[in-house]
Amino acid sequence: MYRKEIKVLDCTIRDGGLMNNHLFSDNLVRRVFQAVNKSGVDYIELGYKADENQFKRGEFGPMKFCSEQDLENVVGDTELNCKMSVMADIGRFDADAVIQKSESYVDMVRVATYVKDIDKAINLVNTLNAKGYETTINIMAVSHSRERELDEALEQIEKESAVDVVYLVDSFGALYSEQIAHLAKKYKAALPNREIGIHAHNNQQLAFANTIESIIQNINYLDGTIWGIGRAAGNCPLELLLGFLKNPKFDIRPILKVLENDFVELRKDIEWGYTIPYMITGILDLHPRAGMKLRNSDEKDKYLDFYEKLTSEANV
Numbered sequence: 001m002y003r004k005e006i007k008v009l010d011c012t013i014r015d016g017g018l019m020n021n022h023l024f025s026d027n028l029v030r031r032v033f034q035a036v037n038k039s040g041v042d043y044i045e046l047g048y049k050a051d052e053n054q055f056k057r058g059e060f061g062p063m064k065f066c067s068e069q070d071l072e073n074v075v076g077d078t079e080l081n082c083k084m085s086v087m088a089d090i091g092r093f094d095a096d097a098v099i100q101k102s103e104s105y106v107d108m109v110r111v112a113t114y115v116k117d118i119d120k121a122i123n124l125v126n127t128l129n130a131k132g133y134e135t136t137i138n139i140m141a142v143s144h145s146r147e148r149e150l151d152e153a154l155e156q157i158e159k160e161s162a163v164d165v166v167y168l169v170d171s172f173g174a175l176y177s178e179q180i181a182h183l184a185k186k187y188k189a190a191l192p193n194r195e196i197g198i199h200a201h202n203n204q205q206l207a208f209a210n211t212i213e214s215i216i217q218n219i220n221y222l223d224g225t226i227w228g229i230g231r232a233a234g235n236c237p238l239e240l241l242l243g244f245l246k247n248p249k250f251d252i253r254p255i256l257k258v259l260e261n262d263f264v265e266l267r268k269d270i271e272w273g274y275t276i277p278y279m280i281t282g283i284l285d286l287h288p289r290a291g292m293k294l295r296n297s298d299e300k301d302k303y304l305d306f307y308e309k310l311t312s313e314a315n316v
Contacts (some may be wrong), residue, residue, distance in 0.1 A: 009042065011199075029177060047065070048065070090312070113138065122163075129164075137165075141287075196214075198211055203279055207235055224236045227239070233273060243247070275291075
C-alpha cells in the first residue's frame, strides 16, 4: 500500500554540489534532471538561489545561482513532469530581488535556517509566499537545538508564517529512529496546519531507516539523492526510497540508468557516503567538517587517532 499524500523531493545536484562547488558538467545536470523528471518524483532541487554579489561564477557552478537562464539551460524544451525547487540560505539570498512565481521556472523555495534565525526565515518565506512560491523552512542541526528553543521556534512558525512545509533535518546524522519519532510527533503537534518533511544524513547508515520511521509518523515530504550523494556521509538514497514506497507512479528505471551511466564514474572522482570518520562525527553529534578535513589529508584512514582527538576535545 502507498500513501497518496507523500511527496518525494530529489536534491541530488543541490546537495551533491556542496562537495565540488556545484562544478558539475552541464550535461550531467541535464541527465540527472531528465532521469528525475521521468521517474515520477514530485520535486527536483537543482541548486541554490545564492546572491551573486557574495559568490562568483566560475568559482561556483551555475546551480549555485539557479538564475532563470541557468534553469532554462537545463530544462530546454522538456515537458516538466516534476516541480522545480531551489534552496536559499539565510543571509546569502535577497528575496526582494526574486521575480514572481508566474514568471519563473521555480515552484518551491526551501529556506535553510537555524533555530536562532527563525525570525529571518519567517520573514523570508512570507515574502516568497506572497510572490506565489511554495515554501519550506528547513530547521538545521536540530540535534543541537535546546528543547525549549525548538518548541518556541515551532510555535512561532505556526503563528507567524505562511510556510507550507517544515523540515526536520538531521544535519549531523546523529539521530536514531526513536528520536525521529519523538521529533516528528513534536512537529506534527506544534504545526497542525503544515506538512512536515524529513532530510536525513547517513553518518550512521540510518538515513533510509530514519526516513521510513518518519513515514510511519505521517511525515509526507521525503528527501533523497541518487546513490545517496551529498556532502560527507550523504543522504537517503533515492533509489531505495522509491523501491520502498511501492507507488506505481514512481519508475526506478531512469534513476538506475543515470546511476550506472554517470554516478559510477563520478564516485571515482568525488567521495561521498558512509565512511568511518563520518560515522565518528555522527555518533558524537558533530559537524562533519572535521571528517571532511581528515579525508582530504594524508592521514585519511587514521580512524583511532581521529576518534581520540575528537573525544578529547569534547571533554575539554
